[in-house]
Amino acid sequence: MDTLLPELRRLSPDNFTSHIVETSLKVACDRATEHLQNQESENTEMEEEVPKKKRKKASKxxxxxxxxxKKCHEYSLxxxxxxxxxxxxxxxxxxxxxILRSVLKSLSGITLLPGEKPKVNLLKETEKPKGIPPHLTKMDYKTVPDEFKEMVVEFAKRMSSWPQFKEMPFKNLTSGMLQVLLYAVKNCDKNLTRDLIKQLLNESLAPDDWVNNVDDEKKDVKGNEGDDDETVGDGDEKKKEVNTTNLPPVFKQExxxxxxEAALFVAKKKMYTQIYARCFINRLGQLATMxxxxxxxxxxIDNCxxxxxxxxxxxxxxxxxPALLSCGNTGVLLALGKACLRVQARQAQLVQKLESAFNCTDPSQQKYFSVxxxxxLPLNRIDVSKLVSDYFIHIHGSVILQTILDFQRxxxxVNSLLELAPEELVVIFSDAKGCHVADALCRGQCVGVKARDKLVWRLKGYYQKLALSQYGSRAFEQIFETCSPEQRVKIMTEISDKSNLLxxxxxxxxxATKLDVATFKQSxxxxxxxxxxxxxxE
Structure with a gap:
């Protein structure tokens, strides 16, 4: 710290030493605020597992x-x-x-941004820690001193007063900085977060003069909007600006x-509604297929x-x-499914629309809904005779089906899954993406007891095969947990007959160890x- 601080002006713009300054700042901030995390975890009785791990680490x-x-605190400031x-x-x-982004993250207590993966020391053979999914709607912040938060507010006020502030969203470098600023300010000043988003909407993302001229643009769009597309942002992104002439300026540059997206994440309810009204309303169908x-x-949808x-x-x-299925933008369907479950709305309509898109609305074809x-894929693109030998499972499809199994109806x-042949169920449950369907079937609050019983009897004779595979054994455990005592005995009888194979x-x-098959064989x-x-x- 003593060596770097006097040389910051020379070190910061350098492609190598800038990383050293960045890391030294992160470490200093972590050490300066570590005791605050420990105090908070000790004072809070209803604390999660994460602070307990921090306490253990601190004690070691x-x-x-x-x-x-104190020195780390001063260095950070x-x-x-x-x-x-x-x-x-x-x-x-x-x-x-x-370095500027690291300052904002460290001062505001951000550990990881949405979609950011933690850095891993490749020299140590440890499990790779998971990052924060980009579709997460909550973010945890560390406890930081008020002095740090005041500094973040000062950064935000200085930036928002610049005359070139309205151009910053359309450049990759400054847009990334503004994203970090929004996440940082969220933990420091909620009113300032609202003001920043409002300023971005009014000046850059969806200005009022653009909204007022929407109808006029349709007439002379080639003369006016085409020129704007070429001047905003970098040339290498010009190919991504196709068919955005009737969209607000925000959608013309990645x-x-x-x-x-960062603004949607940090916005409160009223500001979220404004973003939806200014940028998305009556355009969702077009945007979703791009x-x-x-x-x-x-x-x-995730933040609704x-x-x-x-x-x-x-x-x-x-x-x-149907258009979302054909263009491969199935993440939108997944987001809709999760939102239907979250806000308890439009659940039956979602299933009906999916049935229609899959071309399996006829009673004779409804048994293929889960497949x-x-x-x-629509039913006409699936070879029903090769379900066991050719069984690709889409990750989004698996999660959508799991979500539907948690619906109220x-x-x-459930019926389409239980009408599958046992061999097909085994193939699904033995797949890395399909095994979680068994979790949803067994744990779903609205899945009936009779349906679970039918699943247990449906797989009779196939439990041995399920238990032998990595993901099938997961599904096996979930099913076994939901069984009645009589059903458990029958399953144990089945797998203990060939315990050597197990x-x-x-x-x-x-x-075999978890269920104590050896004891069952003896008595x-x-x-x-x-x-x-x-x-x-238990």
Whole structure:
């Protein structure tokens, strides 16, 4: 810290040393605020597992001395003040810009941004930690001092007062910086977050003068809008600006689109409604079928929490299901399904529209609904005779089917699954993406007891095969947990008859150990008593 601080002006714009400054700042901020996390976890009784792990880690490594913590605190503030004083230069520099982003993240307590993956030390053989999914609607922040938050607010006020602020969303470098700024300000000043989004909407993303001239643009769109498309942003993104002449300026540049997604994430209910009205309303059908913009529609739906707002969105996209399937933008269907479950609306309509898109509305074809859903293909494109040998499962299709099984009336999905042949069920449950369908069937609150019983009897004779595979053994465990005592005994009888075969794979051995097959073979009564006691303890 002593060595870097006097040389910041020379080090920050350099392509190598800028990374060192960035990392030193992150480490200093972590050490300066670590004791605040520990205090919070000790003061809060109803704390999650994460702070407990932090406490263990702190106790192992030992706390830093007060002098060191104070020095890290001062270093963080000194670097931040230096960056603030040189904000105009740093914002447009490709290397110093990332130091600016790190300052905002560290001061506001951001650990990971949505869609960001944590850095892994390749020299250590550890499990790769998972990042935050981009479709997440919540973000955790660390506890930081008020002094840090005030500095973030100062950054935001300085940037928003620049005359070139309205051009910043349309450049990749400055758009990324504004995205981090929005996430940072959310934890520091909610009113300022609202003001920033409003300013971005009014000046850049969807200005009022554009809205007033929508009808006029349709007449002379070739003369006016075509020129704008070429001047806004970089030339290498010109190919992504096709067919956006009747859309607000935000949708003509990918950098601006990503900023809009960040705004949706941090916006409160009233501001979210304004973004929806200014940018999306009556355009969702067009946006959802476009390669770049369908992700923004997904973020819009993911962040919708109000039933009255979601219903018009659903109605606008309801006729686009076949088009979404054909163009491969199936993430929109998934976002709609999750929103139907979240706000408890339009669930029956979603199933009906999917049936229509899959061409399986006839009573004789409804038994193939789950197959079409898992593969996300219309029935006329699926060879029904080769379901077992040729069984590709789409990740979005699997999650959509799981979501439908959690609906209030999942009868169509449940019945279509139970009408499949046992061999087909085994293929689904033995797949990495399909095994979670068994979880939804067994845990779904609205899936009837009779349906679960039918599933258990349907798989009779195939439990051995399920238990031998990696993902099939997962499904096997879920099904076994929901069985009645009589059904468990019959399943145990089936798998214990060929226990040697069960021990032939590592996954089968795990099942044999967990269910104590050896004891069952020796004495069924003893096994039943042991299992009953185990369940009572749980």
């Amino acid at each position: 490594e030992g706390k830093y001395s007060e002098g060191h913590i 000194n670097v931040s003040r230096f960056v603030l004083n040189n904000l105009e230069d740093f914002a447009w520099d490709p290397y110093a810009n990332h 950098s601006a689109v990503r900023l809009l 390669p770049m913009l369908n992700f923004t529609v997904q973020r819009l 929490q109000i039933k009255e707002e979601f219903e018009p969105m659903f109605d606008e996209l309801a006729d686009k299901f 079409c859903c898992l593969r996300l 999942p009868a169509k999905a 021990n032939s794979t590592q996954y089968g051995r795990v099942i 069924q009564k003893q096994w039943e008593e042991t299992w009953k006691n185990k369940k009572n303890k």
